[in-house]
Amino acid sequence: MSATSSSPQYSRSSRSALSRRAFGGAVGAGAAAAAVGLPATAEAQERPFRAAPHRGAKRPNILFILGDDLGWADLSSYGAPHIKTPNLDRLARQGVRFTDAYAGSATCSPTRFSLYTGRFPGRTKGGLAEPIADKSAGLEPTHPTLASLLRDAGYATALIGKWHCGYLPDYSPTRSGWDEFFGNFGGALEYYSKLGLGGEYDLYEGDAEYKDLRYYTRILTERASEYVRRDHGDKPWLLNLNFTTPHWPWIADGDTEESAEIVRRIRAGEQGALWHQDGGSVEKYTEMVQDLDRSVGEVLKALKKSGQEKDTLVFFASDNGGERFSYNWPLSGNKASLQEGGIRVPTIVRWPARLDGGQVSHEPVFTPDWTATLLDVGGARPDPAYKLDGTSLAPYLLKGEELAERxxxxxxxxxxxxxxxxxxxxxxxxxxxxxxxxxxxxxxxxxxxxxxxxxxxxxxxxxxxxxxxxxxxxxx
CATH class of the missing domain: 3.30.1120.10 (Arylsulfatase, C-terminal domain)
Structure with missing residues (x-):
């Protein structure tokens, strides 16, 4: 990426000055992007972040989308030279793209703990598992969550996709503030059979098994599209849409023979068959990321057709850094490491009623900040005794207030x-x-x-x- 958009190569003031020069016009931007080998269209309309004036928006619906093990530079708008993500690039052009945004941890479930609780994973017993792999730990149902606090503030709440914060019978999204749940409890599953790490079937609606042997990403996309089209009455809504794409196993839509082979090995008792250590490729990974992009595009299209686009805050990020086939350049490290490549993630926020599009922010932010921000804009007020470890970014995003160094x-x-x-x-x-x-x-x-x-x-x-x-x- 060019230093003007994704690389913290300069002080904040010099970055802003450089950004104004580089992105002051389409011709200048195209030249700057071409000089470092980037598509001109990915950078041409970006400008330094600046808060828009208050426009009297109501409390937003919240569509919070997570990719799984998606690396910092795996989107074309973040510099991937071989992956095309037109829908997420469009989302970035319509909102704010963050260059220095981080996950709450370096693996799946701790980051989800930090999002759902707004706190460091190490404040809860379940957050100490890196990641959760059995039924010994989970998110305690009595613990306040993003969903329970927003629900108390009048929101309808749903989680579709990967939960990974504990297993039945003790832990479940429906016991932690989400009105509805459709998805998988564990950290990974085979995309067709829905077999999890222990060979168990892992697709549920609420707390009951749900049979559907189609490709998982298609199912989640359909469910999410239905939810955003639904008439929720006067209630704003929170939808946590947690894709498993592009997490291993490396199976794209249509790879039924590869799926069948992995299922055979799982049922034969082979430990680690789902990790797919002998499979995958850069090309297959690219196919999966591009499928994720298409799926997000379908959900956003459904949102637009519903007439709720203007008043919906859409958030997209990854739960941690990329894995084996991810493109993280120029960062060092991968998933599970606290080097930049393990925790810095692509992050995009769009809210047409309150945020101007085509902007880029270089502020360092991380997962607990987004919990605090969403509670703030949603009108949820946690008990003062409940310590949030994040900082609400609402004053920065909506009023242009500077973020104090923290x-x-x-x-x-x-x-x-x-x-x-x-x-x-x-x-x-x-x-x-x-x-x-x-x-x-x-x-x-x-x-x-x-x-x-x-x-x-x-x-x-x-x-x-x-x-x-x-x-x-x-x-x-």
Whole structure:
């Protein structure tokens, strides 16, 4: 990506100045994009973020879409040279595209905990699993959630797709604030048979099994399209639409022979057959991402036909960084790592009633911020005793207020990270404390720890202060 749109290569003021020059007109933008090998259309209409004046919008419907294991640069609007995502690129042109947005963690279920609770995963027992793989942990039904708080504020709520925050009989979306649930409980499933990691059938409507052996992404797209077309009366609605695409196994729509082979191996008792370690390719992954893009496009088309597009806040992101076949350049690391490639994710927000389109934001934000933001714009007011770890971005997005410098915190077993402004403190599994200036080195190759010992010490102390307030990991 060019430094003007996706790379934090400059200070905020110099980035803005460069963005104005690069995107001041279609010709200039096209030249800038072509110079770094990007499609001119992906960048031509973008401009630095600026809040629009208040236009008296009502509380929005919320369509919150997650891809699964989608890498930061897997969309053509984020620089993928070989993947075409016209629908998500259009969504970006109609809204705000974030270049420095992060997941709440580096794997599936902890990030979902951070979204549903608005808190660091380590504040809850279930969030300590990285990710949840059995029935021993989950999101406690008594814990406040994005859905329960919005439901109390008058929203209809639904979750369609991957839950991955605990299994029946103890855990379920319908016990945590969602009025409706249609999808899978586990972290992965075979796209046709719906067999999960343990060989169990894993497609449910509410808490009851639902039989449908068609390609999973098609089913979710149909369900979501029906939901957004539905007459909800006077209620605004929240729909969490959690695709499993492009998570392994590497099966695209129509790959029935590959599906049958994986199912055979699962039923023969082969451990790890669903991981598909001997399958997939860059071409197959590309096919799956492009299918995700088409599916999002279908849901957005249904939303537009329903007449609710203007008053619906649409959010799109990934739950963590990309996996084996993902395109993360120039970031280092992948899913499960706290390097940039494991936690920085593509993120797009559109709300026609309140946000102008064609904008790009370089502000560092992460998953708990979006929980706080959606509760804010939805009129939900959690009990003051309930600590949110995110910051509402509503004043920034809707009023143009500057975001105060703050700290984004992450931990996973064996790794730690904290970002403050352009600086990132990182300790990997090797145990070495490192310091990176992401404005100059988003690939995290120039360790500044020896040059900036005081800064390193300050960020390390800030990480350890936050960590003391979290639950400890159980013994491995």
């Amino acid at each position: 700290e984004l915190f992450w931990r996973v077993r064996g790794e730690r990270a904290l970002r403050r402004g352009q600086w990132k403190y990182y300790r990997g599994k090797g145990g070495k404390d490192q310091l990176f200036n992401l404005a100059a080195d988003q690939r995290e190759q120039a360790d500044r720890a020896q040059d900036e010992p005081k800064r390193l010490a300050a960020l390390k102390a800030a990480w350890e202060k936050t960590d003391k307030g979290l639950l400890p990991y159980p013994a491995a």
